[in-house]
Amino acid sequence: MAKTVGDFILERVQGWGVNRLFGYPGDGIGGLVAALGRNDDLEFVQARHEESAAFMACAHAKFTGEVGVCAATSGPGAIHLLNGLYDAKLDHQPVVAIVGQQSRSALGGNYQQEVDLQTLFKDVAGDYVETCMAPSQARHLIDRAFRIAKSRRTVTCVIFPNDVQEAKAVEEAPHAHGTVHTSQAYSEATVLPQEVDLERAADVLNAGKKVGILIGAGALGAADEVTKVADLLGAGVAKALLGKAALPDDLPFVTGSIGLLGTEPSDWMMQHCDTLLMVGSRFPYSEFLPETGQARGVQIDLDPTMLSIRYPMEVALAGDSARTLKALIPRLKRKEDRSWRGEIEQRIARWWREEEERAMKDAKPVNPERVFWELSSRLPENAIITADSGSSANWFARALKIRPGMKASLSGTLATMCPGLPYAAAAKFAYPDRVPIAFVGDGAMQMLGVTDLITVSKYWRDWLDPRFVVCVLSNGDLNQVTWELRAMANSPKVPKTQDVPPMSFAHYAELLGLKGITVETPEQVGPAWDAALRADRPCLIDAHVDPDTPSLPPHISFSQAGSYAEALVKGDPDESGILTQTFKRVFS
Incomplete structure (x- = not known):
């Protein structure tokens, strides 16, 4: 035809x-x-x-x-x-x-x-x-x-x-007035700042004694250049959420995530640096960046319209992150005083020690942070990790240690529910020999995830490596919204809007011909990951986690503390649990 x-x-x-x-x-x-x-x-x-x-x-x-x-x-x-x-x-x-x-x-x-x-x-x-x-x-x-x-x-x-x-195809419009003729010829442009601006940026960075670097998704593919710049400047490197995989977390100068979901070392570095270098990030939360006037700023971004929009930068460089950093490196002078870098590295080491302690604290029934922490040491090489929006994003940001070669992402700016599982499925189609791991809350799983699991059941037999892991954080609560009510809306939990009906996700996975594992005690967490990662088919871990375990920000504002206290005074239905878990995290 x-x-x-x-x-x-x-x-x-x-x-x-x-x-x-x-x-x-x-x-x-x-x-x-x-x-x-x-x-x-x-x-x-x-x-x-x-x-x-x-x-x-x-x-x-x-x-x-x-x-x-x-x-x-x-x-x-x-x-x-x-x-x-x-x-x-x-x-x-x-x-x-x-x-x-x-x-x-x-x-x-x-x-x-x-x-x-x-x-x-x-x-x-x-x-x-x-x-x-x-x-x-x-x-x-x-x-x-x-x-x-x-x-x-x-x-x-x-x-x-x-x-x-359904009409007959026309390969090309006739050669006549009012027609358009195109081809598929295309090449990426090399975007680099002007020499004079690179010199200005180098002057600012060389003058700084306490340099903090913040990278985002635009730094993916620029790991070597960021590492070299951080070494020359004696700087620590914080990561915006979409840049989590831009640098591995086992580097001693990587402070981890920044912001509400961030780490104490990232927060401390931003509060005390005298120079800020932002690379490929549009991180929007100004309260987690240096105070205006505290630090001199240099920013690199491919999109000129996004320059100097989050912090009043002194030098704004429009350019590709890797190429711009490579052009900047010969102009940078190695800082001989490494005391700033030493302080950052000590804080990072202490953070990870304390992170393990937090993850291993008791909860009812399972500490959600432990679910993520136990996976870190078990992550397969070149794993691809996705997370849904909500409390799963909190623990994804803090407790997982990304290694070289891994990929990780979630919905950044939109922060919508439900992309965790389809993100992982797309990763598997693109890389059938790699292991995707999706973290999804029970609310998102019921909203759309149960249907996406059917898609996985339809295609998994075609994959080179059948392993595909979904971890559902089952806490019976739209947990992130509940905590936002307490911390920002001066309100206790509203059960009629927040409670999620119970569902056995592991049994549902089994009905689809997949492997299902239910985790109800802390001792089951590690063995569940081991079983899921050696399974001969996709596996769902239904982790019954404590909704009262707080994901505390690296610093708590007076307004957040006041809202939290007011929510409890008004009579939160989970008051006993959240007081117990908050006390454990703050005072023990």
């Missing part, structure tokens, strides 16, 4: 280096689905929900550096994509959404599932959202969507009415 626009779309997408498409079928993309049936080279991953497909596309971009692609039908399918696409947009990941639409002749007729998709996607795909109204447009719309997504690290969207998908 003649090639259709649906066939052409898939071939054009493959020409951009794509070998995997995440989505869910529907008649709005019937032409595309039919073309997938004729295409043996492009893998289609059928998610259980379009939101999960968009999360998978975002994670594919995060873990591979490639463009993630997702597809959905018209109307409700397109609407379901939005949350996952916003996750990609806010974390600056290149994702292309291919979306169906009703036939051109029906548009404007209040037809079934007719939604104004151009308006719907105007924000999330604001850099490029277009509707293909003629087969001759398909070529340049796909090319521009990919080029813009890659170059601006953002979300783009192309909408295809279903009658266009």
Whole structure:
């Protein structure tokens, strides 16, 4: 049969280096689905929900550096994509959404599932959202969507009415006025600051006696350069959440995470440094950065619009992190006084000792921090760790020690529920020989995770290494929101909004043909990880953890302390448990 626009779309997408498409079928993309049936080279991953497909596309971009692609039908399918696409947009990941639409002749007729998709996607795909109204447009719309997504690290969207998908393909528009002719030629630009600005940055950094470095996702791939700069400057390195895998945690100068979920050494370093170097981070919480005027600042970011927006920098360098640091290194002078670095390293060593002590404290029934701590020493080489938003992100940030070669991510800026499991699934499709480990709260697991586990059960037999681990933190509580009520809203827990109904996730996993393990005592934690990591199939650990174990910030403000106290005075239903656990962490 003649090639259709649906066939052409898939071939054009493959020409951009794509070998995997995440989505869910529907008649709005019937032409595309039919073309997938004729295409043996492009893998289609059928998610259980379009939101999960968009999360998978975002994670594919995060873990591979490639463009993630997702597809959905018209109307409700397109609407379901939005949350996952916003996750990609806010974390600056290149994702292309291919979306169906009703036939051109029906548009404007209040037809079934007719939604104004151009308006719907105007924000999330604001850099490029277009509707293909003629087969001759398909070529340049796909090319521009990919080029813009890659170059601006953002979300783009192309909408295809279903009658266009089924029409005869036009390889190239006629050579005439009013036509557009594109190719797939593309190369990444090398972005480097000007020499004079590098010199200015070096002068600031060389003058500092107490240099603190903060890195984010933009420093992924710049580990060697960051390490060299930190050594020359005698600096410690803190990590924003999306930069957790940018440097391994076993380096003695890595202070760990920063912010509400951060470590004491990171907080201390920011409070006492006289010079701040930010590399590839848009960390937004100013209360965890130096006071204005305390430190001279230098920032490196690929996006000039994000320079000097979090701290009033003295020198702002627009450039790729690795290349810019490499150009900066010859201009830096090694600091002979290493007392600042020595103090930081002592604090880091003490932090990890105390972290183990905190993780091993008793709780009812299991200390959630122990679940993460016990995994650290057992992590397989090149593991890929994901976490959902909520209290699982807290322990992910603090208690897990990342080693070289590992990858780790979560929803950073959007901080949405439910990406933990689809992120891990996308990682497994991209790296079938590696072990993904997803941490998910029971609230997120019930919201979307149970369906994503079905996706895992559908595909796991095709994976080179069948190991895939999901750890559910079952505490019967929407725990992060509960603690935010206490610490920020002057309110005790509200059970009718916060309680999560009980569910045996391990038994559910077994029903799907996977391995399920229930953990109800501290002594079961280590053996559960051992069993999960040697299983012959994906495994779910249902860890029954204590909802009253607080994730205390590195410093507690007066307003937080006051809100917490007021919440208890008002009569929190878990008052006894949270007082006991807080006392253990603060005073013992």
